[in-house]
Every structure is written in C-alpha cells, then in structure tokens.
Amino acid sequence: MAQDRADIVQIISEIWEELLDVDVEEDDDFFDLGGYSLLIVNVVTEARKRGLELSSNDLYTHKTPAALAAALGTPAGAREQVAPADPDFSTVWETGLGPLETEPTPTLVPLAPEGTGTPVFTFHWGTGNVRFMAGLVDSFRGERPAYGLEMVGMWGRERPALSLVEIATRYLREIRTVQPEGPYLFVGPCAGGRIAYEIARQLRDQGQEVAVLAVVNTMPPGSTELDPAWGLRELYDFRLASLRERFGVPDLLTDQERLMRGMVEIAWLDEHVDPADLHWRQAVWAAGIFAQEHYEPRPYDGEVTVFQLAEHADRPAADWGRVAAATETHTHESAGTLPLLRDPEFARALAKKLASHPA
Structure with a gap:
C-alpha cells in the first residue's frame, strides 16, 4: 500500500485528472473541479486498484488530494473516530x-x-x-x-x-x-x-x-x-x-x-x-x-x-x-x-x- 504522502497525492491527482479531464493541484477541491456523488464510486474503485484503502466518506470529508493524503496516512481507527457518529x-x-x-x-x-x-x-x-x-x-x-x-x-x-x-x-x-x-x-x-x-x-x-x-x-x-x-x-x-x-x-x-x-x-x-x-x-x-x-x-x-x-x-x-x-x-x-x-x-x-x- 502506498503510504508516502507525495505518492498518495500523485495517485489521487492522476485519478481525478483521468475522470474529470482537468489539471489537478494538491489543494484543489474535488467538487469545485466538477466532481459529483456518483463519480466518487469511480474514484474509490480506482484508488483501491492502486493500493489506497479509500472510502466514499473519506472523499466527502477530505476533499483535496492533500487532505486525503493526510487522512490516509492516519491509522484507520483514528480516521473513524472523527467520522460522523451514524x-x-x-x-x-x-x-x-x-x-x-x-x-x-x-x-x-x-x-x-x-x-x-x-x-x-x-x-x-x-x-x-x-x-x-x-x-x-x-x-x-x-x-x-x-x-x-x-x-x-x-x-x-x-x-x-x-x-x-x-x-x-x-x-x-x-x-x-x-x-x-x-x-x-x-x-x-x-x-x-x-x-x-x-x-x-x-x-x-x-x-x-x-x-x-x-x-x-x-x-x-x-x-x-x-x-x-x-x-x-x-x-x-x-x-x-x-x-x-x-x-x-x-x-x-x-x-x-x-x-x-x-x-x-x-x-x-x-x-x-x-x-x-x-x-x-x-x-x-x-x-x-x-x-x-x-x-x-x-x-x-x-x-x-x-x-x-x-x-x-x-x-x-x-x-x-x-x-x-x-x-x-x-x-x-x-x-x-x-x-x-x-x-x-x-x-x-x-x-x-x-x-x-x-x-
């Protein structure tokens, strides 16, 4: 699994660029770039293919490549503690x-x-x-x-x-x-x-x-x-x-x-x-x-x-x-x-x- 922050930013950015057909910087907001709910399914699928344990909630909560890299570098249990308590x-x-x-x-x-x-x-x-x-x-x-x-x-x-x-x-x-x-x-x-x-x-x-x-x-x-x-x-x-x-x-x-x-x-x-x-x-x-x-x-x-x-x-x-x-x-x-x-x-x-x- 990719753990290095720079690697995660690059993977996420590449996926967004492929799906949205735009250039992506590490502080760009997925939804501001034209992302929408159903496209999140594709993002999650592609991220998992490339070794990232990404969930749909991660993308809704952390909307930029940089924020996702920080979150994915955190142990899963710690991420769950800050998620909504549904x-x-x-x-x-x-x-x-x-x-x-x-x-x-x-x-x-x-x-x-x-x-x-x-x-x-x-x-x-x-x-x-x-x-x-x-x-x-x-x-x-x-x-x-x-x-x-x-x-x-x-x-x-x-x-x-x-x-x-x-x-x-x-x-x-x-x-x-x-x-x-x-x-x-x-x-x-x-x-x-x-x-x-x-x-x-x-x-x-x-x-x-x-x-x-x-x-x-x-x-x-x-x-x-x-x-x-x-x-x-x-x-x-x-x-x-x-x-x-x-x-x-x-x-x-x-x-x-x-x-x-x-x-x-x-x-x-x-x-x-x-x-x-x-x-x-x-x-x-x-x-x-x-x-x-x-x-x-x-x-x-x-x-x-x-x-x-x-x-x-x-x-x-x-x-x-x-x-x-x-x-x-x-x-x-x-x-x-x-x-x-x-x-x-x-x-x-x-x-x-x-x-x-x-x-």
Missing part, C-alpha cells in the same frame, strides 16, 4: 425482520383508485417510495385507476429481498389481486423502470399481454454507474456520505429534521416518516440498489417506451434496444427524473401512449 449498517440491518419473523406487509398503494378501465401501475424509484406519484398520475392516467408499488420496509422493519427477480415476483402477486389478467399498463420512473421491465418479462413468459411498458429516465438493465463489487455496507456508507454533501448536513443525527425536510421536498421521503427510521430507510435504499446492480436481465420480446433525458441520448449504455425487441423513444430536456415526471410534454406523450390501448 449507526453502522450491521446495527441498522439487525433491527429488520426476516420472513420467518413477520408477515409480509402490503406494497400495493392506491394512488387514484377511482376510475374505470384498465388500471395503470407505477413503481417506486431508488429511494423505495412511490406515494409522491399520487400528485402526478392525474396528468397521464386519463379516466383509469392508478396504483403504485412501494418497496418492502417503507413503513415497517420487514427486510427487503436482495434479488430484483424476487422483488418483481412479489409485486406481481399483489398486482394480480387488482388485475388478474392482462393487458397491463406499467410506468417505471428511474430504478422503477427496471422493476417494471422484469415484471413485464415474467408476464410475457406466462403468455400475458403487456400493452404499455414505459420507463422514465431509466438506464437499461445490465448498465451501471456504481461498482457491483460493493456490498450492502459500502452502499449504505456511500448513501450517508452523499446525503451529508447534498444537503449540507455534516451530522445526520444533529441536523435530522432539516435533512428529512429537504428529502421530502424532492420526494426522496414521504411525509410523516418517523425520524427514527431515517437510517433504516437508507439501509433499504442500499438493499434496493444491491438488487439492481446484481440483476442479470433476460431479453424482453415486447416494446419498451423510453422517456429519456437529452443528456443520455447519445450514450450507448442508455440504448434499450440491447434488451428489448422494440423501443419507442421520447427525448426531453429535463434536469432529472422528478422534473421529467412534472413536465407537461412528458405527461401528454405518456397519456397518448396509454390512451392508444382500449380502457
């Missing part, structure tokens, strides 16, 4: 209940159950919540009822599955309590697009019709921006570190109210979440991302309607044609998933797609 992943995960300890909790949420005709089902995004969609489904559902699927563990301590196929199978059972037979109409925002894809694939294998499979700012299965070698603990630690940076909250426990209010404002949390569940919710996030990262997709023989951001339009990794028999793509100038869901142009296009199938 409960570790094992402590949080142990508070959860497995299948032998609790009855399964419902994941199906009525978003707009009134209406007639074939219902629309929408799926939770990466944070696991879907109830925020209740304020959005009227823009595209027409007269149809609308339901959401939220992740296991949102309102209780049931541990979520770590397999996307198992997650999809469970959601499908609940969908069929409302609609036993096709044709089905699915809308999957962000991470929910992959869940919708796997459910649609299972239904097609069973001879059922999926009339609409719409994914919203979702990268196709098999592509990733995270390191699949990371386990639950690393994903959880990354999540906590990214929350501290995004919301400017150095201590998640001391500033918990401000943090949770900020997360509600961008629909990462539902309202009325118990503050005691904050870290549990991040462990649930880690479980969901782990399932996504380890999902091995099989081909889908139907059509996928893709609503993508313009910034992803030319990325080969964003091509749904790699996994689906047919695609219909709509490109929008939006700043992210939530702005896209709120975009009237998107709503009109999705409503038109849904309306093309008899109610």
Whole structure:
C-alpha cells in the first residue's frame, strides 16, 4: 500500500485528472473541479486498484488530494473516530425482520383508485417510495385507476429481498389481486423502470399481454454507474456520505429534521416518516440498489417506451434496444427524473401512449 504522502497525492491527482479531464493541484477541491456523488464510486474503485484503502466518506470529508493524503496516512481507527457518529449498517440491518419473523406487509398503494378501465401501475424509484406519484398520475392516467408499488420496509422493519427477480415476483402477486389478467399498463420512473421491465418479462413468459411498458429516465438493465463489487455496507456508507454533501448536513443525527425536510421536498421521503427510521430507510435504499446492480436481465420480446433525458441520448449504455425487441423513444430536456415526471410534454406523450390501448 502506498503510504508516502507525495505518492498518495500523485495517485489521487492522476485519478481525478483521468475522470474529470482537468489539471489537478494538491489543494484543489474535488467538487469545485466538477466532481459529483456518483463519480466518487469511480474514484474509490480506482484508488483501491492502486493500493489506497479509500472510502466514499473519506472523499466527502477530505476533499483535496492533500487532505486525503493526510487522512490516509492516519491509522484507520483514528480516521473513524472523527467520522460522523451514524449507526453502522450491521446495527441498522439487525433491527429488520426476516420472513420467518413477520408477515409480509402490503406494497400495493392506491394512488387514484377511482376510475374505470384498465388500471395503470407505477413503481417506486431508488429511494423505495412511490406515494409522491399520487400528485402526478392525474396528468397521464386519463379516466383509469392508478396504483403504485412501494418497496418492502417503507413503513415497517420487514427486510427487503436482495434479488430484483424476487422483488418483481412479489409485486406481481399483489398486482394480480387488482388485475388478474392482462393487458397491463406499467410506468417505471428511474430504478422503477427496471422493476417494471422484469415484471413485464415474467408476464410475457406466462403468455400475458403487456400493452404499455414505459420507463422514465431509466438506464437499461445490465448498465451501471456504481461498482457491483460493493456490498450492502459500502452502499449504505456511500448513501450517508452523499446525503451529508447534498444537503449540507455534516451530522445526520444533529441536523435530522432539516435533512428529512429537504428529502421530502424532492420526494426522496414521504411525509410523516418517523425520524427514527431515517437510517433504516437508507439501509433499504442500499438493499434496493444491491438488487439492481446484481440483476442479470433476460431479453424482453415486447416494446419498451423510453422517456429519456437529452443528456443520455447519445450514450450507448442508455440504448434499450440491447434488451428489448422494440423501443419507442421520447427525448426531453429535463434536469432529472422528478422534473421529467412534472413536465407537461412528458405527461401528454405518456397519456397518448396509454390512451392508444382500449380502457
């Protein structure tokens, strides 16, 4: 392992220069240079390849090559003493209940159950919540009822599955309590697009019709921006570190109210979440991302309607044609998933797609 300060500065600087395509000095701030949360995954991966035991929290806490060199030259135990005092992943995960300890909790949420005709089902995004969609489904559902699927563990301590196929199978059972037979109409925002894809694939294998499979700012299965070698603990630690940076909250426990209010404002949390569940919710996030990262997709023989951001339009990794028999793509100038869901142009296009199938 490289221990010399100058060696560590050089390694870190070289990695940043490669990833950010800028010249790096030892006192340059990673985020001022254009770094962002997901890129930290690449920094950590590359640093470990070169013999540095770097964590995501190290990079959030020590933002320059010089500061990182000083920190990495300190014994790991000493570094941990100055880190925020969040409960570790094992402590949080142990508070959860497995299948032998609790009855399964419902994941199906009525978003707009009134209406007639074939219902629309929408799926939770990466944070696991879907109830925020209740304020959005009227823009595209027409007269149809609308339901959401939220992740296991949102309102209780049931541990979520770590397999996307198992997650999809469970959601499908609940969908069929409302609609036993096709044709089905699915809308999957962000991470929910992959869940919708796997459910649609299972239904097609069973001879059922999926009339609409719409994914919203979702990268196709098999592509990733995270390191699949990371386990639950690393994903959880990354999540906590990214929350501290995004919301400017150095201590998640001391500033918990401000943090949770900020997360509600961008629909990462539902309202009325118990503050005691904050870290549990991040462990649930880690479980969901782990399932996504380890999902091995099989081909889908139907059509996928893709609503993508313009910034992803030319990325080969964003091509749904790699996994689906047919695609219909709509490109929008939006700043992210939530702005896209709120975009009237998107709503009109999705409503038109849904309306093309008899109610």
